[in-house]
Amino acid sequence: MKIKAIITGATGMVGEGVLHECLQQPEVEAVLLINRNPSGVSHPKVSEIIHKDFFDLSSIESQLSGYNACFFCLGVSSVGMKEDEYRHLTYDLTLHVAETLARLNPDMTFGYISGAGTDSTEQGRSMWARVKGATENALMRLPFKKAYMFRPGFMKPTPGLKNTLVYYKYINWLYPIGRALYPAGFSTLQELALAMIKSVSVGYEKSILEVKDIVDLAKR
Template identity: 30%
Template structure:
């Protein structure tokens, strides 16, 4: 692992991406954190470099050693299959390509538990297609996090609260011990920390299932 890392993050306004951002800024081995976003992330730090970009045409980036992809939406928020694919696949892939062109050798991705390019379900199929597309970029290390239902304070980030997450959180308190670890809701911060733990030294493709990212 390089003593001074230059990392890029896409999706820093979301649950996992925001946790990656905060933890990376606190990491002494990280020299610069480049955030690609449409709007400012409302975080101030000497290491932070914001790039307000049009994701359809990302300008050349400065030297990057790692990139973390956490851009995502829901079918409901996107409004159509085409819009969902544009966000979850096209934007993440465009950022990855720009980072690789800037020297990134390692990629960390927030995917989904049932990601599969051959899935019958559109959501899972798109997630799987993105995983495949990133593999073809042939980075030295590719770490794919496949979390179950994400938990975190969306309200603090200015995001709408998802009823499904609220209901699952309360149900989990009652049924938690009976649910297999891979299917239990997981705090976004735990997903972020798992990626930050594995990506810097990754030398192959690694898939982290949700249960592996749960605290022991």
């Protein structure tokens, strides 16, 4: 199966890692990046749209058809935010983009980066987890061919990439210990990227993928 994918958030650590793996995999035929700022990536598979306002896609809608995958890696930290602000930049923004893509590409598989500890009940004490849970639930109701929610925990960065979060450089030594003692919480960024790609090409039996599911799908 040939994959034509849209990636958001490619200037962040996770998005860059997913893009990197897409460029290595022969089944990924083309990648469209939608970024607020240029990624600096030049590759025969890659085209890029610089677009500042993800709440208004009307001016670029004509360029968003003909894709069968979206890897939605765009996100913000909840640190220092009130719930309504975080919800606007997480739930509202993601759903606006997703609803547009579902309308334009009904055969699309949509992959969303959530996080370990996301609250599917939307009722828990953790603000970010409630908002992420609401976002997941809404995405799974949209008329995509399939929608997968990825919940990574600690991720070992892909070597050589430029957008690795600074703190990972200082705690990377924890990875082999954590993977051995608590495999349900530790994966590599490469495994997450491969799992997202394979969710399109081979599918998965669950719509919500915890860390163990991510590692399992990456090996298939």
